Amino acid sequence: MAFRNYILVCGGTACESSKANAIYEALLAECKAQGVADEVQVLKTGCFGFCEQGPIVKILPEDSFYVQIKPEDAKELIAEHVVKGREVKRLLYTKDCGRKHARVEDIEFYQKQFRIVLRNCGFIDPENIEEYIAREGYVALEKVLFEMSSDDVIAELRTAGLRGRGGAGFPTWMKWNFTRQAESDQKFIVVNADEGDPGAYMDRSTLEGDPHSVLEAMIIAGKTVGSNQGYIYIRAEYPLAIKRLEIAMAQAREMGLLGKNILGSGFDFDIEIRLGAGAFVCGEETALLASIEGKRGMPVPRPPFPAVKGLWGKPTVINNVETWANIAMIIVKGGDWFSRIGTADSSGTKVFALTGKIRNSGLVEVPMGTTLREIIYDIGGGIADGKEFKAVQTGGPSGGVITKEYLDTPIDFGSLTKLGSMMGSGGMIIMDEDDCIVDVAKFYLNFSVDESCGKCSPCRIGGRSLANLLEKISKGNGELADLDQMIEIGEAMKKASLCALGQTAPNPILSSLHYFRDEYLAHIVDKKCPAGKCKSLISYNILPDKCIGCTACARKCPVAAISGERREVHVIDQAACIKCGVCFETCKFGAIEVR
Amino acid sequence: MSIMKEENIFSKELIAFIEEWKEKPGNLIMVLHRVQEEFGFISRESADKVALMLDMPLATIYGVLSFYHFFKMVKPGEHNIQICLGTACYLKGGDALVDELTNLLGIELGGVTEDGKFSLEGVRCVGCCGLAPVISIGGEVFGKVTKDQLPGIISKYN
Ligand SMILES: Cc1cc2nc3c(=O)[nH]c(=O)nc-3n(C[C@H](O)[C@H](O)[C@H](O)COP(=O)(O)O)c2cc1C
Ligand code: SF4
Ligand code: SF4
Ligand code: FES
Numbered sequence A: 001m002a003f004r005n006y007i008l009v010c011g012g013t014a015c016e017s018s019k020a021n022a023i024y025e026a027l028l029a030e031c032k033a034q035g036v037a038d039e040v041q042v043l044k045t046g047c048f049g050f051c052e053q054g055p056i057v058k059i060l061p062e063d064s065f066y067v068q069i070k071p072e073d074a075k076e077l078i079a080e081h082v083v084k085g086r087e088v089k090r091l092l093y094t095k096d097c098g099r100k101h102a103r104v105e106d107i108e109f110y111q112k113q114f115r116i117v118l119r120n121c122g123f124i125d126p127e128n129i130e131e132y133i134a135r136e137g138y139v140a141l142e143k144v145l146f147e148m149s150s151d152d153v154i155a156e157l158r159t160a161g162l163r164g165r166g167g168a169g170f171p172t173w174m175k176w177n178f179t180r181q182a183e184s185d186q187k188f189i190v191v192n193a194d195e196g197d198p199g200a201y202m203d204r205s206t207l208e209g210d211p212h213s214v215l216e217a218m219i220i221a222g223k224t225v226g227s228n229q230g231y232i233y234i235r236a237e238y239p240l241a242i243k244r245l246e247i248a249m250a251q252a253r254e255m256g257l258l259g260k261n262i263l264g265s266g267f268d269f270d271i272e273i274r275l276g277a278g279a280f281v282c283g284e285e286t287a288l289l290a291s292i293e294g295k296r297g298m299p300v301p302r303p304p305f306p307a308v309k310g311l312w313g314k315p316t317v318i319n320n321v322e323t324w325a326n327i328a329m330i331i332v333k334g335g336d337w338f339s340r341i342g343t344a345d346s347s348g349t350k351v352f353a354l355t356g357k358i359r360n361s362g363l364v365e366v367p368m369g370t371t372l373r374e375i376i377y378d379i380g381g382g383i384a385d386g387k388e389f390k391a392v393q394t395g396g397p398s399g400g401v402i403t404k405e406y407l408d409t410p411i412d413f414g415s416l417t418k419l420g421s422m423m424g425s426g427g428m429i430i431m432d433e434d435d436c437i438v439d440v441a442k443f444y445l446n447f448s449v450d451e452s453c454g455k456c457s458p459c460r461i462g463g464r465s466l467a468n469l470l471e472k473i474s475k476g477n478g479e480l481a482d483l484d485q486m487i488e489i490g491e492a493m494k495k496a497s498l499c500a501l502g503q504t505a506p507n508p509i510l511s512s513l514h515y516f517r518d519e520y521l522a523h524i525v526d527k528k529c530p531a532g533k534c535k536s537l538i539s540y541n542i543l544p545d546k547c548i549g550c551t552a553c554a555r556k557c558p559v560a561a562i563s564g565e566r567r568e569v570h571v572i573d574q575a576a577c578i579k580c581g582v583c584f585e586t587c588k589f590g591a592i593e594v595r
Numbered sequence B: 001m002s003i004m005k006e007e008n009i010f011s012k013e014l015i016a017f018i019e020e021w022k023e024k025p026g027n028l029i030m031v032l033h034r035v036q037e038e039f040g041f042i043s044r045e046s047a048d049k050v051a052l053m054l055d056m057p058l059a060t061i062y063g064v065l066s067f068y069h070f071f072k073m074v075k076p077g078e079h080n081i082q083i084c085l086g087t088a089c090y091l092k093g094g095d096a097l098v099d100e101l102t103n104l105l106g107i108e109l110g111g112v113t114e115d116g117k118f119s120l121e122g123v124r125c126v127g128c129c130g131l132a133p134v135i136s137i138g139g140e141v142f143g144k145v146t147k148d149q150l151p152g153i154i155s156k157y158n
Helices: A013-033 A071-084 A129-134 A139-146 A149-161 A170-179 A202-209 A212-223 A238-252 A285-292 A321-333 A335-339 A374-381 A412-416 A436-450 A456-473 A480-496 A500-504 A507-515 A517-523 A552-556 A582-586 B002-008 B011-022 B028-039 B044-054 B058-067 B087-093 B093-106 B147-155
Strands: A003-012 A040-045 A057-060 A065-068 A187-195 A229-234 A270-275 A316-320 A349-356 A360-367 A389-394 A398-404 A427-432 A541-542 A592-593 B079-084 B117-121 B135-137 B139-142
Touching: A003 A013, A003 A202, A003 A212, A013 A040, A013 A071, A057 A071, A065 A285, A129 A212, A129 A238, A129 B139, A139 A212, A139 A321, A139 A480, A149 A170, A149 A212, A149 A335, A170 A212, A170 A316, A187 A212, A187 A285, A202 A212, A202 A238, A202 A321, A202 A349, A202 A592, A212 A238, A212 A316, A212 A321, A229 A238, A229 A285, A238 A270, A270 B028, A285 A316, A316 A321, A321 A335, A335 B087, A349 A374, A360 A374, A374 A389, A389 A436, A389 A507, A389 B117, A398 A507, A398 A552, A427 B087, A436 A456, A436 A480, A436 A500, A436 A507, A436 A517, A436 B087, A456 A480, A456 A500, A456 A517, A480 A507, A480 A517, A507 A517, A517 A582, A552 A582, B011 B028, B011 B044, B044 B058, B079 B093, B087 B093, B093 B147
Parallel strands: A003 A040, A187 A229, A187 A316, A229 A270, A349 A427, B079 B117
Antiparallel strands: A003 A057, A057 A065, A349 A360, A389 A398, A389 A427, A541 A592, B079 B135, B135 B139
């Protein structure tokens, strides 16, 4: 049955938490109340990516893009758009195009994007397998079951040049081939959905918006390497993604796409979900496998690699969610098609979670080789609040900062590593002039220290020493010799740590020391924090010529450090001040200065 | 001490779940998740019971419990306030929210108020970075939170 209008409501976690569900219910109720329930289909989809403007509602076929919708808007949307056929102008997104009619392709945020992984996110109802199937879903699986040999599949991946999206960029075809060639009575397929980088949510959105794309790829891998059991290891903090996976698995089973004798091919494959429990190190593949085995998630030295000796000692293919989400399209459209997207070093696309001090925060998918400038300025709309760009961190706690001079670098695995950062899983954090580089390095180091499993001493002890040195510098007690010492410890950790957590943990320090040595020196030599962030190095002062004596700051100061009569210039007692910044935020006359 | 008693009783569903998973390899973490789902934390008594039911040394169970941040060994408050400590939230002032909340409630991160009403928990990225800084109370997420809004948000739960 064809509907007159399709209304797509973003049901990603970010929008869901800003009341997407209430909007969905309200739209359904209004359709009924206004007598158009039979003509309109209301769907809850995965994340549209444009989280900054959420919750988002898209109405087809007009492709009208409504932003920041509230449940109360439902009545007007149905009455005007659906019943009378008039767009509700006040709710349309109009920023980037002069025209009133904001179509998705007019919006700059989407123009430079190219969607393979997120092809279905925001277009289908992830809780309905029929919609996935209607968009070429499970076509690849049919091909693999009935037309292609294992050699063909691996050759296709090889032509595609797909590299793992979990961080290290290892060629996927090689992993699969190792496992295929390994002799064993049992092999396993594992999805790494642990997504530990704090500030990244690509995998979460993929699973929430298009769970079948991952399931289909797992079954394909099972057939190719000779495995009939898969596991999805997912963070317990992702309840919506878990729920949608469970629904997807049940629907696939019902349709004979999962379980015994898939589509009558004689091939059996089943999948089980295993929950993570909040340990970053469990994103590392050997630790993850230990965790599935029910143990403490501690890495073990490689080789042997999991491809040969993995889960319960059996050959195991383990890939990242985004890697999995590329597979079916490569089979359907061909490795050749895929290899033409991106750069020679890295083919295909990459999804980034663009966050921090950026105007349009959200999820973006771009061809490899897109420059940082295009992502930050053309898609992201530049820095928020008219501030100055300072740096971008890719690779999360394992990566490093990249500065203004390098914004025109085309992004791929090789180019980011050359800059002292890394691709990582796709976190992209933008910093502006208000962010202190020492403070951010401290944030990442503390994260890595908290998350170190403690098994090897370079990481356990080295990480702690680095964090202590940063703390010392941010407190104003740093000495010049500390800088060399940090580099020395960092280099030692890189060489001697057992797993990549310890090997990459010093990166935020080493790269920021390289690009922002002056800022470290300001903390150490001048005892100043230029960004005004490190509390021990700043003071709040009242400017006599601006203070009108309104007493607002004095009333708000939690420690009564401000004195002064009404209509007279106030003063801060520096010995009592705890530098909470309340006075600074309170003063309406710009009379308080941070030094 | 009726509360203590409740904490010791595994529901029929929980027992069925454990029975179902008993023979599966690597079941411990899944079982602990299910126990925590039921009680909000994993008490010594619960751990004892799991040890018995899975026929596993208590030390193994505590080894796992203490390794994974997600598992709680003390009872959280009636309303558990989670503050996102992820990078995006940190840059957008998440640390100021921590200061303000510890101030307002008089407890540190990881603490529970004396009346048992609130607990404070620092969590890693909850995947709503576009809404940073984010806090979440009993599953309800508040985005772009400012210090000034906190007293109002908390009073909703009081
Ligand atoms: C400390 C640490 C954390 C990691 N976290 C993740 C993660 O959250 N998700 C992921 O897919 N890979 C993560 N990895 C990478 C995995 O070890 C592994 O390389 C990846 O799952 C392989 O999949 P791919 O070939 O598809 O990239 C992490 C590695 C380390 C050392
Ligand atoms: S490098 Fe760190 S996380 Fe990795 S094994 Fe060593 S202590 Fe554990
Ligand atoms: S920074 Fe805080 S403690 Fe210091 S004077 Fe201002 S309000 Fe008072
Ligand atoms: S960093 Fe807070 S939600 Fe992602």
